[in-house]
Amino acid sequence: MNDLKKKAQNIRKNIVRMIHAAGSGHTGGSLGMADVFTALYFKVINENIFSKDEDRDRFILSNGHICPVWYATLSELGKIPKEELLTLRKIDSRLQGHPVNHDLPFAELPTGSLGQGISASVGLALAYKMDRKKSKVFVSLGDGEMEEGSVWEALMAAGHYRLSNLIAFVDRNIIQQGGSTEDMMSLEPLKGKIESFKWNVTVADGHDFDQILNAFDQAKKSADKPSFIIFRTHLGQGVSFVKDNFKWHGTAPNDEQLKIALQELEGE
């Protein structure tokens, strides 16, 4: 557990470093999901995801804008050189502002237009089911993203087709660009909505590794329904001036802010 916490902190440091170097990026959501991504890639996803096996785990980042946390996690795993992280959003870089599949083997398809990665994950899970494959398809969503109608088309289809090999989770930080999700376009009651679409739904604290791992464990065991985990998170977790502050949805730290952020993250 301590090991996971350390990794998550390292990931958080790299997030603020890379977004600072880029001069733009989505700091809040990225920081918020560091714990979930650490658990996901270090304990949950089968490492065959990095192989060319036809039957391997898959992951799609539907909320493509929080790619800094994903790039940083892949780097922590040794899949992306640390120095390369600082090329985020720069021209000719593999690490574009939103993930692109062309040069980055980990990205299945370009995501960033919200509500599309989830559809692709349903199609992928369907393909796997048709071929009786054993692996799982994981997909990450943002809560603001769940305002897109296509998300619900995808959830409806997954429930209809009983895609038990599909595991979706959402960064439920109650924030989107511009403010609280509940002020802008309320999602609650979210759990009930998703359950009514024929999914198994779990709610977990997105900063508690025990809860995170338990939730994924349960999801993996699902036999007849797709699984959805609502991770209750704080936008910007780990950095005091970013935490729960909607202004940090899509803002990059300046030199001074980076310094303070790294100090805080170091101090943990």
Place this chain on the structure above:
Amino acid sequence: MEQKGIRDGFGNAIAKLGEMNQKIVVLAAGVGDSTQAFKFKEKFSERYIEAGIAEQNMVGMAAGLALGGKIPFATSFATFLPGRCFDQIRQSVCYANLNVKLVATHAGLTVGQDGATHQMMEDIALMRSLPNMTVIAPCDAVEAEKAVLAAAEIMGPVFIRLGRDKQPVISQDKNFEIGRSVLMRNGHDVTLIATGIMVYYALLAAEELEKEGISARVINMHTVKPIDKGAIVKAAKETRGIVTAEEHQVYGGLGSAVAEVLSQEHPAKLRIIGMPDKFGESGKPDELLKKYGLTEKEIAEAARNILK
């Protein structure tokens, strides 16, 4: 002349494809019985995916199926595919450059009585604007079948638009190659370049013009993207002008594509026959084509105007 439902070309081809290749899967958005996708369902139900009336998710799922090693054919009416799901086609299919095929039936005015909400006349404009997309408008059922088979052979996104109605079969003996136009009739005074059902009307126009001593070349430009530049430039060099004809708006479709080639490569006189920047209405197919000026009369008149 033999009349065949152009959609049947798709139905026949997709059933054949299902037989030939286990990776082929078909998606439908609630109208699989209309698009003829059901012909695939009858034989290969385990590879037929009903998406429900949800075109955005249908296209997204098609992208995911391609990631899972399948060759998906996503189908619906042209108003909804690409109309409803342009962003999914742009981002998840074209930008992703995935091997997804889109077959849209019920394109154009000849949808008839359902009216303008179902008469898509902007699909060619939308689809040809996308990088990595191949755009094909077959002229009849025989060509439609060949086009679908050819689409399965190449890697990458393909959009095929088909009408709803029965059309005369005019392409029986012609070879089909994506990107290569078909010379339906040679001529040296004026060239008529058409796509889809308008190829038949272009041939009728050529016959009418011949009676007046005008020799019209007729080119079937089934592939609007990538367009056969060579044939267009050749026509501009060898004849005195070009008339294009399409069951599509005059802005953004075949006419525009030909204009792009002519103005940049070999300027020539051009007249564009198509839907004159209007929406259609309920009516019988031939009544509608007549009312909105998509017949051999308008094509022939445009040719005469060029030659004045």
